[in-house]
Amino acid sequence: MPRPRPPPGFITIGDGLYTSLARTSSTPASSTRFSVTRICPRVILIFGWMGAHLRHLQNYTRSYTELYPNATQILVKCDPSFLWSSESAKQRRLLPVVEALGTLGCLPPKPDSVEGKQGLLTGARPRVLVHAFSNGGSTQLTVLGRLLSTKYPSPIPPPQVINALVLDSCPAAGNVSTIKTAFSIAIRNRAKLYFVLALIYIAHAIRLALSQVFGKQMMIMEYLKLQLFKPRILPWMAASTPRLYIFSKGDVLVPWKEVLEHAEASKEKGLNVHCEMFEESGHVAHMRQDPKRYWRSVQDIWDTACRHVEDQNAA
Known part of the structure; x- marks a missing residue:
């Protein structure tokens, strides 16, 4: 099956993976819907929700282009099959994202390179905004984090990277009913949906039994919530990284109280x-x-992230 065409202004770098080309000059603030901040992100990493079509995600990429016209966007789609793939398969799929982040200067040089022997991150300071949607997007975020932690086990000093994290409609473990609803929206083929749901119910029952012995981390979504408690989800993140939880009382898939509980616990x-x-x-x-x-x-x-780094530098 041929790959879908990338959104306008993007190129395909992998299966469901796209990157934009940053503009060479800023669009004046008066010509955009949004005011452009003094310090803008250089890279915007977007993790779409499970089953989101490109036309849905373009509503966000277009707005980001208006808000931060000179930023390079990396867009990661989430196919339902991603959630039941093996960890190694998940990480292999995201390797082009790692390569793109390295090319854009968001990662330290390899230890055996000349730059790596001289020190971290020469040149312009990276500025990275990460935006993850729903449990599907945040799952991909944490998979990328585990992949990068194996390649870059030493944390990047926080002042080296201005960064922020947006979590839209996540995280929440939900229940069997909300899981069924989520997959029913993402998978339109009824025969495929029933097959997938049967596998999910079986896996859910097995993990539920295992959780009684080994703890709630055996439950996939509970494990996700635990992963998102980490200060260093990605190598440049720290406890000081501003995190924005966006959620709603009207969300029937992700209970708002559960998101709020995660935010308060964080x-x-x-x-x-x-x-x-x-x-x-x-x-x-x-x-x-x-x-x-x-x-x-x-x-x-994002402005909060910029002010935090400015305050650190002034101290």
Whole structure:
């Protein structure tokens, strides 16, 4: 089956993986919907929700192009099959993302290279904004984190990278009912859906039994929540990295109380947590309901990251 065409302005770098080419000059703020901040991200890493079509994700890539016109965007789609693939298969699929991040200067040189022997990250300081949607997108985020941790076991000093994390409609373990609803939306073929659901129910029952012995980390979504508690999900992240949770009381797939509990627990663990709670928007539909508020909150979290690094440098 031929690969789908990439969104306008993007090129394909892998299976469901795309990157844009940054513009060479900034678009004046007066010609965009949004005001452009003084310090903008150089790289925006977007993890789509499970089953999201490119036309849906383009609503975000287009807005990011207007908000931060000179940033390079890396877009990662989430096919339902990703969730039941083996860990090694998941990591192999994301290798082109690692290569792109390295090319864009977001990762330290390899230890055996000349640059690696001289020190970390020569040249311009990377500025990275990560945006993950739903459990599917945040699962891919944590897989990338595990892949990078094997390649770059030593953390990058936080002042070296200005960065922020946006978690839209996640994380939450939910229950069998919400899992069924999520896959019913993502998989339109009924025969394939019933087959997948049967496998999920079997796996859920097995993991539930194992969790009674080995702990709740045996449950896939509970494991995801534990992974997102890590200060260093990606090599350049730290406890000081601003994290924005965007969620809604109207989300029937991801219970808002569960997201809020994760945010509050993260804050208790010393993470830099911010929340934007909507009242009526559905799952991954907060931007559609109130785009001005949505993008203002994203821009605010990025500005927070910039101010934090400026304060560190001034100290």
